[in-house]
Amino acid sequence: PNIDRLVARGLAFTNAYSSCPVCVAARYTIRTGCDPLTTRVFSNNIADPAPGQAATIAERCGPYLAQTMRALDYRTFGIGKFHSNPWEEDLGYETYLRSEELYGTPERRRGDAFASFIAREHPEYDFIECLMGERTEMYYMPQMSALPAEMAVEAWAADRAVERIRHDDERPFFGFVSFVGPHPPLAPPIPFNRMYDPDRMPNPLRGASEVDHMDEQIPWMNYAIWADDINDSHARVLKARYYGEISYIDQCLGRVLDAVEARPDADNTLICFFADHGEHLGDHSAWQKESFFDVSCRVPFL
DSSP states (O other): OHHHHHHHHSOOOTTOBOSSOSHHHHHHHHHHSOOHHHHOOSSSSOOOOOTTOOSSHHHHHOSOHHHHHHHTTOEEEEEEOOOOSSTTOOOSOSEEEEOOSOOOSHHHHHTOHHHHHHHHHOGGGTTOSOTTSOOSTTTTSOOOOSSOTTTSHHHHHHHHHHHHHHOOOSSOEEEEEEOOTTSSSOOOOTTGGGSSOGGGSOOOOOOOHHHHTSSTHHHHHHHHTTOTTOOHHHHHHHHHHHHHHHHHHHHHHHHHHHHHHTSTTGGGOOOOOBOSOOOOTTGGGOOSSOSSSHHHHBOOBO
């Protein structure tokens, strides 16, 4: 219903595509306005410059979006998943509240705003290794969030966004709010984990394997994430959890929209809703992203 609110008040670009449907690459396109041939980001790593190109992304692409808005005297805040490389890169926001999925080291976990929030405000949950679901051989097993809905990372991001939107400042605001879900592991909190009936979910759509797997990345990725033999009944349960994730995000988004609409300048506020890539969810016998099938690269854009 809240995503529908955005459609009703604006435009739905129903043929929007990600030019490089993988997390870090798509995000650098969003923050620079340049395609991957210019950013030199084609995966979750950054490639070397092409012959004749400048050494850094900033030199090749110019200021990042938040840097430009800050120079125009907007107060800027960034909340949620940035997926920059390096992870602590200054992207131009005055206020940073990061919530990345992987920490790697105790230092990284301490530097993560969401993980720090859990440790400080809810230490009874701080023992959880993967706060957004277990990223092991369980990556494509249906899961449930170990955190209550009001405490999970998407609610945390919405809470922080509402605080920044309500902040008293004469300057106009430019905010970037990035929800982690519905990225796997598919672990929506109660009650969203049981909101959809797996028996009412459609099975994945598969073509001829010699066509579906013409891109060698797909079978390699399936193998890498323990997803190379997921059957239809398993896929239907995963899809039900995926839908639950989206409904949870929709609820969190509604609180952000309410905060915008409570402001006196609500009618002069531009809201953009988009994704960096899609999810195969078993279509084409594929899981994750990084292909040019529609399920991977055709994204919501409102």
